[in-house]
Amino acid sequence: MVNRRRSRPRVGLTRERVLDAALALVDSDGLAGLSMRKLGAALGVEAMSLYHYVPNKDALLDGLVELVLGMVTPEPPPQHSSWPDWVRQFAVDYRQVLLRHPAVLPLMATRPMPTTSALTTVELGLRRLVRAGLTARQALDILNSVTTFVLGHVLIEARKVPGHEAAAFTPNAMLVDLDEEVFPLISRAMKKEGAFDEQARFEYALNAMLEGFALAVARAADQAAAGHPVGRAAERVDGQVADQDQVAGQVAGLDADRSSTDRPTG
Amino acid sequence: MVNRRRSRPRVGLTRERVLDAALALVDSDGLAGLSMRKLGAALGVEAMSLYHYVPNKDALLDGLVELVLGMVTPEPPPQHSSWPDWVRQFAVDYRQVLLRHPAVLPLMATRPMPTTSALTTVELGLRRLVRAGLTARQALDILNSVTTFVLGHVLIEARKVPGHEAAAFTPNAMLVDLDEEVFPLISRAMKKEGAFDEQARFEYALNAMLEGFALAVARAADQAAAGHPVGRAAERVDGQVADQDQVAGQVAGLDADRSSTDRPTG
DNA sequence: TTGACGCGCTTACGTCGTAAGAGCAACCTC
DNA sequence: GAGGTTGCTCTTACGACGTAAGCGCGTCAA
Incomplete structure (x- = not known):
């Protein structure tokens, strides 16, 4: 009752930070361990906030694939x-x-x-x-x-x-x-x-x-x-x-x- | 109010019938379309009944893999x-x-x-x-x-x-x-x-x-x-x-x- | 200063897998 | 046939999930 909605400092998320955190989560907990709520928690945020950076979970997964594929740099x-x-x-x-x-x-x-x-x-x-x-x-x-x-x-x-x-x-x-x-x-x-x-x-x-x-x-x-x-x-x-x-x-x-x-x- | 729990005729399920129905469901609705409830419905049964034939959904999925792999008959x-x-x-x-x-x-x-x-x-x-x-x-x-x-x-x-x-x-x-x-x-x-x-x-x-x-x-x-x-x-x-x-x-x-x-x- | 917009929040809905346990149907044994 | 046993199907319930809707504060441009 005391805790009346204190200041909500902007967290400064980005699509990139979201994807990075998602990858880290998947790496450590497996694919099944990735949920919007947990990902939000890992970023210090509620699940719904993520939807400002990603239209839905499928898009998030696609982003993960893209992220990893992007690590394959065609060699010199x-x-x-x-x-x-x-x-x-x-x-x-x-x-x-x-x-x-x-x-x-x-x-x-x-x-x-x-x-x-x-x-x-x-x-x-x-x-x-x-x-x-x-x-x-x-x-x-x-x-x-x-x-x-x-x-x-x-x-x-x-x-x-x-x-x-x-x-x-x-x-x-x-x-x-x-x-x-x-x-x-x-x-x-x-x-x-x-x-x-x-x-x-x-x-x-x-x-x-x-x-x-x-x-x-x-x-x-x-x-x-x-x-x-x-x-x-x-x-x-x-x-x-x-x-x-x-x-x-x-x-x-x-x-x-x-x-x-x-x-x-x- | 009239319908007081009428006779529940045994459906005669088998693990095999369950798996076949699951495969059919997956073939037609995709993997995401396979849920215990829908599978039960397809077999004229409630979801929980399936658990007498399969310990859990993961085992069901494993069964699907096994079923399909079994169709590969090493040729004559x-x-x-x-x-x-x-x-x-x-x-x-x-x-x-x-x-x-x-x-x-x-x-x-x-x-x-x-x-x-x-x-x-x-x-x-x-x-x-x-x-x-x-x-x-x-x-x-x-x-x-x-x-x-x-x-x-x-x-x-x-x-x-x-x-x-x-x-x-x-x-x-x-x-x-x-x-x-x-x-x-x-x-x-x-x-x-x-x-x-x-x-x-x-x-x-x-x-x-x-x-x-x-x-x-x-x-x-x-x-x-x-x-x-x-x-x-x-x-x-x-x-x-x-x-x-x-x-x-x-x-x-x-x-x-x-x-x-x-x-x-x- | 003031407005508008961006972003994080709360609440709520429908769906999922499945734990627990009640009660009937079919079979076994006399 | 009668009675007991087993096993199949059901109902109910819980917690987690994705996400639709919409509120209100922080931040920044004017």
Whole structure:
């Protein structure tokens, strides 16, 4: 009765601060631990106040995805490296970023990503690959497959991360549970090399994938050169010839935008 | 006032019926449309009755995952086919099944899968691959990567499926939205061949991946044969030699379980 | 100084998962 | 058939959730 609505000092929130706090909350309490009320409390504010910065909870979740994706900075242009090397590096970095916020992964898997900034990253990647001689189509296929693979891999990897919901078992606990009589091959494969190195598994598969793509690309190029357009090769012929000048234009423009686009506000 | 608690005829529910109804509900209304009350209503029952068949909602969701995964039947043994062919077929089938219930995908991505039946499927796949000459470790890596890739691909694919939450845009709508000036390469790559064939994209990447794996496997075998054990090759030497008899036993047992395990209650 | 606007607040509604426990229906045993 | 047991379905209730509506104070421009 005494406490008649004392001064309400402005807290100075921002959409950014809200998103940061949400990410922190999700990182520590899991996705299920994120509610408008708790997020408000974490910011010293009532739940409804958040609606001044975010139209609804779904938008907040989208913001989280955007926030994490934004942490994937397309690396500086590696001089003298092949396109598979560049893609590999990108995939490795991408995985690292995602692993840093495993609780957000389900959102990544669910929510639509095509924000402008995500598309920009993709466009930039395509530009690099096209510059290295790929068709736009090939480049998109490859980038798409690789990012897809990273996401899938990290999703599965993340449910083994100790402090995480739905992960009552670490790999080790799984090993213990596995009945060797019933699943001899699984337990054998997992026992090898003692601890179970996800990073190595990831890179092994990634390398295989890239090697396969490199072969496919080379084959398409050969067939195109031999004037033997069948299947995918045909597409490449069309694409390549028809777009030749446009590609040249692209490449010419590349160096110009290197500094402005490649490094996002150094 | 008249309706004093009339007869309550037993409905004859089962865990199976509950799960089937839940899947139907999710298929038609999306994941968010699944609540215990609505599911009860769909079965002509109050919400709380469901708790006799399922300990809680999480278990229900796990059951859904299990149900869908159970629809992936490891195909009949393809005679005279190489292991990459078999894996490819498996991946294609797997994708088809997942695409049939896109709304369940987020669960697949999130919930722990290692049910006994899933592990059995994996063990069976490993057996086939080992029989074809792979290390248990190689086999697991490959199977893991491929399933991971399928999941990731389908997740991204599914959010473009028309009637789905978070998919206000079909690929076509995306095309419309794409500003060709800002994202020239993306729009170019997507415009090619008119409609955008996800199946072809999927198989293209899958083939590349399998080809890469085949190469890696062959290389490891060569190095092992050349008595040149380095890196992964070394592991293969150890594993292969040490497990030789065990593998033989496995293979011997394979034909015996062909009929009993491969075709689940034809 | 005065107005308007921005921002944090309170209150309230409908929905959710589910704990607790009452009572009927179907079956088992004589 | 009768009587007891088990298990299925129900009602009621609680706390947490997202968020619609609208109040009033702090802050700042004029």
